[in-house]
Each structure stands twice: as structure tokens, then as C-alpha cells.
């Protein structure tokens with residue numbers, strides 16, 4: 001009963017996503033299409049479990065593949081990667097106490113081994129059985145492997161095209177269209193900084209502080225000093241001190 005209620009909710013989502021996809025475009029359409037695909041996958045997963053548990057031929061006929069492709073055994077067990085119990089060559093894996101309970105179906109076992117990078121795949125046969133099973137279980141419940149199961153297995157079992165991951169080099173250049181940055185408004189005020197002119201030493205200080213020539217000279221002297229390892233710690237210089245020529249042996253000498 002619970003499974004049928006969950007399926008009703010998923011079917012409602014399928015209806016709403018289908019309507020939304022028709023009204024959207026661009027990135028929003030792609031996101032809604034993906035959400036619609038996930039809702040369809042959930043609907044078919046629930047239908048498969050209902051068909052297996054109730055032994056209903058009518059429910060089984062709603063599936064695009066034979067019920068034996070969804071469940072290998074007599075019971076409707078749920079693998080923690082594909083949520084079904086599909087048949088495979090390597091056998092199902094099950095782990096209990098002292099570890100959290102984990103179950104991986106036989107088909108997922110085969111597929112997870114195929115996902116290992118070549119250097120690890122070459123070592124699999126030399127691992128002790130416990131190590132091999134632990135690594136397969138750990139990899140199988142990872143996000144990347146579960147997304148693989150959704151796209152490559154559950155999509156076809158739901159009557160959809162396989163959803164293959166986009167290669168990283170192609171994904172890197174998929175960016176949304178650039179939106180032009182608006183320029184300043186016609187009546188926008190320009191950003192200006194005004195400094196009140198003072199008399200005497202304070203006025204001279206302000207002149208030096210805002211003089212582009214002094215700033216440039218200070219930076220070029222600092223840059224030259226960074227090229228040579230100083231013999232002793234440098235002292236903090238004032239803006240006025242930078243007017244002087246570098247002394248012999250001084251850390252500010254050109255390199």
C-alpha cells in the first residue's frame with residue numbers, strides 16, 4: 001500500500017514536470033528534463049517492486065523489460081546502488097555487523113568492478129576476498145557509481161535513453177550565455193575624489209601622497225630591492241625618503 005502511495009506521488013510529479021518542461025527553455029529546460037527523468041525512473045522502480053511483491057501480471061506488463069531483468073531471486077530485495085536485485089555473474093554482496101548493513105546485487109557487483117581505474121582493476125584478483133568485497137561495497141555506494149547506475153541502467157529499464165555522463169573536456173566549455181553588462185545611466189554621477197588643499201608641510205605631504213610620479217618611483221625602487229637579498233632588515237621608508245638616490249651597498253640598489 002505504501003509503495004502504491006509513493007508511486008501515486010511520483011506520477012503526480014511526472015505530470016507536473018512534463019507540463020513545466022513544455023514551458024521552459026535553455027538551462028531551466030535541461031534541469032527540468034533531468035528531474036522528469038528521475039521521476040520516471042522512480043515510478044518504474046516502484047512498479048517493479050509492486051509487481052514482484054504482489055505477483056501481479058498487470059503490474060509486470062507496465063514495465064518495459066521482463067520482471068526477471070529487475071529481480072534475480074524469489075524475493076524483492078533492494079540493492080543499495082540500483083534499488084533492484086538484478087542478475088549478474090559475480091554474485092551479490094552482503095555485509096552485516098559490525099559494519100552497517102549493505103547489500104549490492106550481482107549485476108551491480110559486475111558493473112562496479114568495471115568502474116575501477118585500470119591500475120586497481122589489474123590488482124583485483126590478488127586481493128584477499130574480504131578486501132575485494134569491502135572495496136566493491138565502498139565504491140558501489142559512492143555518488144559517482146550510483147549516478148552511473150541511474151544513467152546507464154535504470155534509464156533503459158524505465159524505457160528511457162541511457163544518460164551518459166558528459167566528458168570533462170566538453171563539460172568545461174558548457175557555460176550559460178553571457179548577459180551584457182549595462183553601462184552607466186545617463187544621469188549617473190562620476191566617482192571623483194577631492195582632497196582639500198592644505199598649507200605648509202601638510203600640503204606638501206598631500207602633494208607627494210597623490211603624485212603619480214612619486215608612486216611610480218616608490219614602486220620601482222621597491223621592485224629593485226626585491227631582486228637583491230638585503231644584508232640587514234629593511235627599515236620602513238617614508239614617502240620623502242624615496243626621493244633620495246640609493247646609497248652604496250644599500251638594499252635598494254638596482255639588481
Ligand SMILES: [Zn+2]
Nearest residue numbers: 079082105108
Ligand atoms: Zn544493484
